[in-house]
Amino acid sequence: MRAIRVAAFGGIENLTLESNYPLPAVGKKEVLIKVSAAGVNPVETYIRSGMFALLPELPYTPGSDAAGVVQEVGSEVTRFKKGDRVCTVRTLTGSYAEYTTAEDKFVVHLSDKLSFAQGAAIGIPYYTAVKALQIRAKARSGERCLIHGASGAVGIAAIQFAKAMGLHVIGTAGTKEGMALVKNTGADLVFNHREDGYVKAIQDAIGGVDIILEMASHVNLQRDLDLVNTRGRVVVIGCRGNIEINPTSTMAKESCIMGVNLMEVTDEDFHEMHHVIRTGMEVGWLDPKVSKVYPLGEAKTAQHDVINNQGTTGKLVLDTTK
Ligand SMILES: NC(=O)c1ccc[n+]([C@@H]2O[C@H](COP(=O)([O-])OP(=O)(O)OC[C@H]3O[C@@H](n4cnc5c(N)ncnc54)[C@H](OP(=O)(O)O)[C@@H]3O)[C@@H](O)[C@H]2O)c1
Structure with a gap:
């Protein structure tokens, strides 16, 4: 072969x-x-x-x-x-x-x-999205979720699963084409993470968010801590380097930074993730x-x-x- x-x-x-x-x-x-x-x-x-x-x-x-x-x-x-x-x-x-x-x-x-x-x-994109939202962040219907880097493989999967869970979804992309894809995939609001002032624009539009799925934590982690609501969760999915953050940001709001790792999965996690993936295919949200x-x-x-x-x-x- x-x-x-x-x-x-x-x-x-x-x-x-x-x-x-x-x-x-x-x-x-x-x-x-x-x-x-x-x-x-x-x-x-x-x-x-x-x-x-x-x-x-x-x-x-x-x-x-x-x-x-x-x-x-x-x-x-x-x-x-x-x-x-x-x-x-x-x-x-x-x-x-x-x-x-x-x-x-x-x-x-x-x-x-x-x-x-x-x-x-x-594979990796949808299982990661499910692990991040359901198993790690324990997202609940009605919460506001920022998908920071929503135009890529994991981001698209996360938009679809988050909407299926009943979340309000804010997505970001770096180009007009990416933003159009994020919108058409179901995000309620879309922002450009390459534009100055986009975090302020998110705050002006909706205040804060309860959950952030972060694809570029080496760039955005401090911004995420500023944006997340009291007792919010920042889920680190992607990281390609170091970043300096001020830990006080987590104290003031009792917010939480958590990692997700698809290599670190129990049989129970897999059982849960398979169930969501199968249901997503049957119901049709997984696309x-x-x-x-x-x-x-x-x-x-x-x-x-x-x-x-x-x-x-x-x-x-x-x-x-x-
Ligand atoms: N922890 C885990 O188990 C796990 C599992 C899967 C993936 N990952 C990691 O997660 C990341 C995303 O994976 P993927 O497969 O979705 O990659 P991908 O398809 O290449 O997508 C990358 C995404 O990141 C966005 N992005 C680029 N610069 C950004 C910035 N400054 N702020 C916010 N978003 C930004 C891109 O948007 P534009 O191109 O439009 O700028 C795009 O939406 C990768 O770093 C990957 O290694 C980790």
Whole structure:
């Protein structure tokens, strides 16, 4: 099969396409998926560069999010059969490939309403949104939620889930196109995080917010602490550097800064998150926005774009059939 392989940690030049890589073997509780599309996430660039807490053994195939069709199931798998449309948030052998394996507990059926590219956009973004809002922030219907960086993959997922939970959603993006996407995805109010004075504009429009999902905490954390309401929660999802904050801001309002980490998930968390994802597909609120699809051989460009993009409009995906 064709697969992207990484033999050494470093730059994007270390992503190489192999055309005769062997098919992975399937364990008892595993599913072999013929991958149609793989999600491209920022974390895969951190791992490839060797700058991540958990690194795979070299060489490896990148990627955790995939959508495709079940090719084979292990002897103890009962929920899936050959031919089922599925997607997964965690593979054993990497998703930037024509075939991948996943433990059956990390696989869900993919609704016929969604394309494979959309299925590949579910994994990390939607599970993170669900973990952040429901499991970490314990969001309640009627609360005001700022999604700081709403035009990207996690942001779009968070808008859809937050609206399904009955929250009032304020989203930000850095361009007109991103703002239009955020609005069309369901945000009640949209602001441009590259415009001077946008935080004041949010305050003028609605006062404060109860929850902030933060995609760029290295830029925004102090602003978030200024904006969040008494006993509000700032959920750190994205962080690419250090920032100085004044902790007094948290005392005055008894506000809380909490991290979210999709690598740190219990079986109970997964059970809860799968339930939300399945329901989202059935009810229809889960509707990933794919911005660009790259052939598998262009994984280098896709990883370059996912980390350097300014003016994000949804999810980047690899088409593993091309
Ligand atoms: N903690 C976890 O478990 C976890 C899980 C998933 C993702 N993440 C992290 O979360 C972040 C978002 O992931 P993603 O997949 O959604 O990435 P993405 O698709 O590239 O989206 C990035 C988002 O951040 C926005 N942004 C850029 N500069 C900003 C600023 N100064 N203030 C507010 N927003 C800004 C972008 O908007 P414009 O491009 O329009 O400016 C875009 O909406 C990444 O850093 C990723 O590594 C963490």
